[in-house]
Amino acid sequence: MPSTSSLEALRPRLTGALILPADPGYDDARQPWNLAVDQHPAAVAVPADVGDLKALLQAAADTGTPLAVQPSGHGASGDLAGAVIVRMPAFDELEVDVEAGVLRVGAGVRWGAVVHALEGTGWAAPAGTSPVVSVAGYTLGGGHSWFSRTAGLGSDNVRAAWVLRTDGSHERIDDESDPELMWALRGAGGIVGIVTALEIELVRTPALWGASLVFEVTDAAAVIRAVRDLSADAPATLNVFMNSMRMPDAPQLPEAIRGRSFLEVQALSVDGDASALIDRVRGAGTVQRDTTGSTSPAALVAASNEPTDPMPGRGASMALSSLDDATIDALVDYRELPEQGPIMGIDIRMLGGALDSPRRSGFASLQSAGWLLHALAPIFPGAPLEPGDASLAGFVGLLAHAEAARTVPTFLGPGQTLDRCGGPADLERLRAVRAAADPQGVLYAGRLPR
Numbered sequence: 001m002p003s004t005s006s007l008e009a010l011r012p013r014l015t016g017a018l019i020l021p022a023d024p025g026y027d028d029a030r031q032p033w034n035l036a037v038d039q040h041p042a043a044v045a046v047p048a049d050v051g052d053l054k055a056l057l058q059a060a061a062d063t064g065t066p067l068a069v070q071p072s073g074h075g076a077s078g079d080l081a082g083a084v085i086v087r088m089p090a091f092d093e094l095e096v097d098v099e100a101g102v103l104r105v106g107a108g109v110r111w112g113a114v115v116h117a118l119e120g121t122g123w124a125a126p127a128g129t130s131p132v133v134s135v136a137g138y139t140l141g142g143g144h145s146w147f148s149r150t151a152g153l154g155s156d157n158v159r160a161a162w163v164l165r166t167d168g169s170h171e172r173i174d175d176e177s178d179p180e181l182m183w184a185l186r187g188a189g190g191i192v193g194i195v196t197a198l199e200i201e202l203v204r205t206p207a208l209w210g211a212s213l214v215f216e217v218t219d220a221a222a223v224i225r226a227v228r229d230l231s232a233d234a235p236a237t238l239n240v241f242m243n244s245m246r247m248p249d250a251p252q253l254p255e256a257i258r259g260r261s262f263l264e265v266q267a268l269s270v271d272g273d274a275s276a277l278i279d280r281v282r283g284a285g286t287v288q289r290d291t292t293g294s295t296s297p298a299a300l301v302a303a304s305n306e307p308t309d310p311m312p313g314r315g316a317s318m319a320l321s322s323l324d325d326a327t328i329d330a331l332v333d334y335r336e337l338p339e340q341g342p343i344m345g346i347d348i349r350m351l352g353g354a355l356d357s358p359r360r361s362g363f364a365s366l367q368s369a370g371w372l373l374h375a376l377a378p379i380f381p382g383a384p385l386e387p388g389d390a391s392l393a394g395f396v397g398l399l400a401h402a403e404a405a406r407t408v409p410t411f412l413g414p415g416q417t418l419d420r421c422g423g424p425a426d427l428e429r430l431r432a433v434r435a436a437a438d439p440q441g442v443l444y445a446g447r448l449p450r
Contacts, residue, residue, distance in 0.1 A: 006063045007043050013055045016048035016090065030085065032076030033132070036312035036379055037414060041080040048090050053194055054168050056086065060442040068444035069190045071137030072110055077414045083444045091196050098123065101202040102159065107136040107195055115297045123202040124297045126154045130306040136198060140189035142364030142408035144372060146300055149239045149353030150270050151203045153408060155186035155364045160199040166438045175360065184433040186362025187409050188418065191445040192437040207272035210295035212303065217261035219285025220244055221332045226284035227265060227350065228323050230277060231370070236353030237271040244346045262288065266303065312379040316392040318399050319369035319407040327402055334398055343391045347374040363422055363430060369404035374411065417449045
């Protein structure tokens with residue numbers, strides 16, 4: 001741990017803020033978006049500009065205090081003891097080149113601002129489902145979106161990055177100027193440099209069409225099978241998510257949804273009406289609610305119903321190579337067992353399409369996977385954690401036989417490392433890029449296995 005005095009001496013060199021454990025605002029500043037992760041960093045820095053970042057890098061080298069750039073979003077993974085958390089809200093530039101379909105965005109910008117800026121332009125961003133997640137954190141971690149079957153992972157769409165290197169140089173890099181660093185940035189994020197801005201290729205959406213079909217949970221197995229069968233010949237222009245929800249009978253929830261179970265299938269086509277394809281799913285069960293027609297990126301954000309305020313949460317994710325009948329039946333049965341009550345929702349995303357042939361080289365990849373699953377267990381004040389933790393562990397064990405060779409870094413949980421996202425050769429290459437880019441180890445790399 002660095003001494004308080006050594007970090008205190010850094011304060012006069014910063015235009016922005018440096019918050020230490022003894023400061024009144026420390027407890028608020030140290031909290032990530034996921035309030036279930038209890039972080040105790042050596043300090044929290046809020047730099048005002050690149051000059052502040054350079055001063056932080058120098059202090060990190062002098063004191064042996066690693067810097068951990070932590071964007072807004074769900075991905076906090078550890079306590080970060082001994083590190084300085086760096087938050088980037090001051091890096092807020094946002095420029096859209098409508099003619100070229102290119103976004104330039106600062107490291108502090110959140111997806112909601114980008115979606116708003118693109119409304120009506122005929123372009124969409126390869127954004128996640130939450131408006132409060134930062135563009136940089138999501139994209140540098142891979143990032144799976146509504147448009148991933150059409151445009152690939154968020155990281156596949158990065159054309160260039162403005163990177164502050166650990167030697168203090170700040171420059172725009174791309175695949176021509178530094179292909180190895182770009183490969184590492186596309187998935188491994190800030191362990192090889194501090195990204196201040198990104199240049200991202202947008203997704204053309206001249207005729208965005210969507211469908212939301214809600215079924216009773218008793219139809220879940222048949223509907224999931226229908227979506228599974230559709231995936232065999234679905235065009236890359238069609239993206240499909242499924243969400244199986246069982247709301248607990250908890251007083252914290254609105255009475256209208258308390259104790260209710262349902263399965264929702266959400267489909268998005270960037271190429272106009274896909275009713276003929278979705279009818280194959282619609283006929284698999286009794287549709288309780290059917291919303292179909294033209295849509296927009298802003299409407300997609302609203303339909304996701306993602307919470308926008310920080311809150312505690314826990315979940316488990318897994319990429320699967322296949323989704324056979326036995327796995328579907330086991331998943332549905334497990335979901336409905338009374339003792340699995342703490343699992344509130346299971347999200348199932350169809351992969352394939354553009355994900356099978358990434359347009360740019362990067363560490364993050366879902367080429368070997370057919371499905372991406374995530375289970376959510378709520379955390380209610382005063383309720384014991386053990387039942388939910390056991391249910392999530394059971395969910396992971398149930399699917400282990402079908403696990404794909406790699407998942408995407410943005411779907412890693414607390415304590416999980418990048419060895420779940422790449423093989424030995426990928427990790428060795430990543431370590432080599434990091435050793436060249438950060439020989440002193442001043443950037444926090446807790447997810448990189450030793």
